[in-house]
Amino acid sequence: MNEILTAIIAKYNYWSFLILLLIGLHAMISKNNLVKKVIGMSIFQSAIILFYVSIGYKKGATIPITEHGHGHANEVVHQTAAEMVAGFANPLPHVLMLTAIVVGVGTLGVALALVQKIHRVYGTIEEDEILEKIKE
Amino acid sequence: MTWDASLLWQFDFLILLMVIICAVAALTFKDLITSAVVFGAYSFLMCLLWTEMLAVDVAFTEAAVGAGVSTVFFLGTALHIKRRAKD
Amino acid sequence: MKLLSLVISLTLGFLLLLATADLPDWGDPQSPASIHVSNYYIENSVEQTSVPNFVTSVLADYRGxxxxxxxxxxxxxGITVLTILRRSHRQKKKEVRPRPAREGKDLILISAARIIAPMMQIFALYVVAHGHHSPGGGFQGGVILGSSFILLALAYDLETILKRLKERSVIIMSGIGVAIYMGIGMICLFLGGNFLDYSAWSSVLGVSAVEARSHGMLGVEIGVAVTVMYIMFSLYADLSSGGEMDEGL
Structure with missing residues (x-):
């Protein structure tokens, strides 16, 4: 029983990211309303960001900011290299995902602008009604 | 300061559960403005999750962008189109 | 459609579920992502750039x-949204807007926004300037600066804010933000370094090469903040007024 529990705790973050990803994908394919599709796209995106951030997590580590700063760069660092590596979370996924979030709001803006333009031209944002109007 | 992983996972699990509930709720509501606000709550819970995963910069960005600006964008769009969605 | 999407999602879910078995455990310090290049950043950031926040140093320097x-x-x-939504003067006033007209101004909202907005701006400047030592940086500070103007535009109306922050100047300033970033990188070339190698600035600024990298990062963060701030406001102005730039939300 205990082994199963440890196995679940070791992997459950991947499963939760998987559930969010599938919710987003399902909404993007099956929802009829275009704004709902955009919300689905954002959920899909944040699931991927969650995956990357959870890769950067290390047990027993702290946030990737040292205490040495404010011009004290030349002071003696009391930690060895191995201690520093084990002591701080991996900063690389954080950097990549930080820019991804800001680019995400850019794509969100473009998507919503397209939705407004579609509403201006067709008078509706329901997919089936738009398809009917295109056929006419 | 270090984190005790054994203490962490229940908390983590709770937030993950609420995140999934919020995601489903944001897609289920028929009123687009309600959906936009629930999606703001989703973003904020996501931000909590990232703080706990030691990604403070990412959490800060998400709190400013996801919970703040993108909710306003959704509201701005929802007022320009038909508010009720069919599904 | 719903059934098809469910089948696609569940198939993908099953395949990814099989793949999770090969992924490293959660929080494993020896996972493949954490044993290669990121260790270099953690070990050398303070010595090479004197920036204690690794995320900032990787963002603005190593991966500039x-x-x-x-x-x-x-x-x-920002430019795309402007192009999609903006109407020319001839196209205006042809159709009836679906949203209700705005009735008067809310005194409480305006009074609160007038107090909150300057504080938000000062905090945003702190976030940009102190991004080397604490969470923050150009992106976050720029978004907070932009949302302070969005708050003012929500409390008053969009036209009042657009009198102070003209549409043309918004676009020009967001371009200037990109130009600041690229300009700092280009000047490094003329000073004898590589593109975006800020240590070349040390002879001009009169500081050591390590300090110069720190100052160069602050410069590019300011460029990022300027672009993000103006683009966030521009996106709000376009989306909330449907490209008409009238009264906004």
Whole structure:
């Protein structure tokens, strides 16, 4: 029983990211309303960001900011290299995902602008009604 | 300061559960403005999750962008189109 | 359609579930992502750039190209939304707007916004300037600066804010933000370094090469903040008024 529990705790973050990803994908394919599709796209995106951030997590580590700063760069660092590596979370996924979030709001803006333009031209944002109007 | 992983996972699990509930709720509501606000709550819970995963910069960005600006964008769009969605 | 999407999602879910078995455990310090290049950043950031926040040093210095093009992507998104939504003067006033007209102004909202907005701006400047030592940086500070103007536009109306912050100047300033970033990188070339190698600035600024990298990062963060701030406001102005730039939300 205990082994199963440890196995679940070791992997459950991947499963939760998987559930969010599938919710987003399902909404993007099956929802009829275009704004709902955009919300689905954002959920899909944040699931991927969650995956990357959870890769950067290390047990027993702290946030990737040292205490040495404010011009004290030349002071003696009391930690060895191995201690520093084990002591701080991996900063690389954080950097990549930080820019991804800001680019995400850019794509969100473009998507919503397209939705407004579609509403201006067709008078509706329901997919089936738009398809009917295109056929006419 | 270090984190005790054994203490962490229940908390983590709770937030993950609420995140999934919020995601489903944001897609289920028929009123687009309600959906936009629930999606703001989703973003904020996501931000909590990232703080706990030691990604403070990412959490800060998400709190400013996801919970703040993108909710306003959704509201701005929802007022320009038909508010009720069919599904 | 719903059934098809469910089948696609569940198939993908099953395949990914099989793949999770091969992924490293959660929080494993020896996972493949954490044993290669990121260790270099953690070990050398303070010595090489005197920036204690590794995320900032990787963002603005080690991976400066990446961030430069992300800034350009934000700029392009703002221009695209403007192009999609903005109407020419001839097309205006042809159709009836679906949203209700705005009735009067809310005194409480305006009074609160007038107090909150300056504080938000000062905090945003702190976030940009102190991004080397604490969470924060150009992107976050720029978004907070932009949302302070969005708050004012929500409390008053969009036209009042657009009198102070003209549409033309918004676009020009967001371009200037990108130009600041690229300009700092280009000047490094003329000073004898590589593109975006800020240590070349040491002879001009009169500080050591390590300090010069720290100052160069602050410079590019300011460029990022300028672009993000103006583009966020521009996106709000376009989306909330449907490209008409009238009264806003």
């Amino acid at each position: 190209y990446d961030t430069m093009f992300e800034t350009i992507v934000i700029f392009c998104a």
